[in-house]
Amino acid sequence: MAAGCCGVKKQKLSSSPPSGSAAASSSSSSSCTAGPHPPCGGGGGGSGEGQGRARELGLGGAGARLNGLASGGGGSVGGIPLSAPSGCGGGSLLPAAAAPPAAVPPLQPPAPPPPQPQPPQPQPLAAPAPGGGARKMVVSPEMCCFCFDVLYCHLNGYQQPRAPRFTNEPYPLFVTWKIGRDKRLRGCIGTFSAMNLHSGLREYTLTSALKDSRFPPMTREELPRLTCSVSLLTNFEDVCDYLDWEVGIHGIRIEFINEKGSKRTATYLPEVAKEQGWDHIQTIDSLLRKGGYKATITNDFRKSIKLTRYRSEKMTMSYSEYVAHRQHHHFQNGIGHPLPPYNHYS
Numbered sequence: 330m331a332a333g334c335c336g337v338k339k340q341k342l343s344s345s346p347p348s349g350s351a352a353a354s355s356s357s358s359s360s361c362t363a364g365p366h367p368p369c370g371g372g373g374g375g376s377g378e379g380q381g382r383a384r385e386l387g388l389g390g391a392g393a394r395l396n397g398l399a400s401g402g403g404g405s406v407g408g409i410p411l412s413a414p415s416g417c418g419g420g421s422l423l424p425a426a427a428a429p430p431a432a433v434p435p436l437q438p439p440a441p442p443p444p445q446p447q448p449p450q451p452q453p454l455a456a457p458a459p460g461g462g463a464r465k466m467v468v469s470p471e472m473c474c475f476c477f478d479v480l481y482c483h484l485n486g487y488q489q490p491r492a493p494r495f496t497n498e499p500y501p502l503f504v505t506w507k508i509g510r511d512k513r514l515r516g517c518i519g520t521f522s523a524m525n526l527h528s529g530l531r532e533y534t535l536t537s538a539l540k541d542s543r544f545p546p547m548t549r550e551e552l553p554r555l556t557c558s559v560s561l562l563t564n565f566e567d568v569c570d571y572l573d574w575e576v577g578i579h580g581i582r583i584e585f586i587n588e589k590g591s592k593r594t595a596t597y598l599p600e601v602a603k604e605q606g607w608d609h610i611q612t613i614d615s616l617l618r619k620g621g622y623k624a625t626i627t628n629d630f631r632k633s634i635k636l637t638r639y640r641s642e643k644m645t646m647s648y649s650e651y652v653a654h655r656q657h658h659h660f661q662n663g664i665g666h667p668l669p670p671y672n673h674y675s
Contacts, residue, residue, distance in 0.1 A: 466642060471495050472526070472559045473646035474654055476504055476534040483535060484549040492527050499523035501562040503598060503641075504533040506547070508554050515555065516541040521562070521582065521596075530559065558645040560598055565639045571613060571631050577603035579638040583616055586633075588624045595620030599641050 471493060478490040503519025518537040520529070538547040547555075568574065574581055582596040595616045602612040613634070614626050624630075646654070 467496060467498070467500070468559055468561050468642040468644045469495055470644060470646055470650075470654060472530060473557045473644050474651055476530055476557045476559060477555075477646070477648065477651040479531050479534045480538055480547070480555075481552065484547070484552065489531070495526065497525045497527045499525050500529070502526070502529050502533060503558075503560040503562070504530065504537045505558040505560065505598075506538055507556045507558070508551060512556060515551075516544055516547065519560070519562075526561075553648050556645060556647045557651075558643055560641045560643045562639050562641050565637055567635070567637050571634055571636045572609050574609070574636070574638040576607070576609065576612070578640065580641060581612070581616070582637045582639070583613070583620065584635040584637075585617065585620065585622065585630075587620075587622050593620040593622065599639075600643070 472495060475490065475493045475495075481487070482489050501519070501521045501523055503517060505517040506515040507513060508515040516537040516539075518541055519533055524532075540546075562580065571583075578599060580597060580599040580601075582594060584592065584594045587593050597612065597616055602608075605612075605615075607615065610631075613631055617626055617634075
């Protein structure tokens with residue numbers, strides 16, 4: 330089942346029915362709305378002139394280090410520890426009682442030079458594992474690259490890229506396109522039915538770019554200004570209370586009966602409510618309007634909806650990041666077309 334994902338053009342939220350007639354969403358798909366959208370220790374001190382004199386003698390002061398080990402106050406010569414006479418604030422240092430020579434640790438080889446910095450890579454937003462444990466990420470930058478490959482080939486008339494190398498496990502997924510520096514929504518459609526990632530991303534790349542009813546089909550000239558996001562949906566939970574979810578953590582999918590007795594559904598991805606600055610009630614009311622509910626929204630009606638919360642793993646990549654990535658991984662996905670130069674169409 331295809332569904333619209335995220336974002337609304339800024340709307341005035343109201344629990345009263347909107348004026349005029351609006352097109353109702355179908356029960357199998359819906360549109361949505363999203364706004365523009367991410368770590369020395371100190372040394373110890375010594376005692377005045379005694380430490381200065383010790384430094385003149387090449388003995389070192391408190392806190393001096395040998396092979397990475399901190400020495401004690403006063404230092405030593407030939408294994409004989411030195412200490413300052415009691416009652417003195419300074420003066421010469423006198424040898425203390427003879428002690429067995431201290432073992433000197435062997436010299437360590439110099440540390441290797443630090444690795445050269447690498448270009449920053451887009452980092453995924455993870456859905457935590459149940460119980461708070463770490464879980465292996467599935468979403469990857471290569472998924473966004475694949476979406477760009479598919480769209481680039483389609484708009485330029487090239488043969489579509491072959492199957493990519495990332496996992497082909499089935500997941501519910503959404504593909505989101507935004508455009509410009511202000512990241513305006515340009516298309517967002519996905520499915521709650523688990524699809525193999527290779528075919529699912531290929532299909533919804535083009536569906537979200539060309540068939541989102543809120544926007545005209547995407548053009549080749551828009552490519553350099555695009556940003557692509559891939560969201561893999563996880564951890565679905567049905568809840569009894571329509572307020573039992575966290576803004577910025579959970580995506581929500583609601584099911585309700587409209588004023589004509591028809592079943593309707595609508596969803597917002599996890600980032601939408603936070604980006605719009607909405608609380609729980611505002612998000613629910615906006616989602617009801619998005620789903621085509623036109624009557625007055627009462628608290629009793631909110632309690633009647635069926636709500637499912639979920640999380641997502643999300644990866645976002647701009648067109649310029651895509652081009653840089655492809656320059657380092659040319660033909661990794663079986664691309665048979667020339668690399669797209671940055672700003673080629675601008």
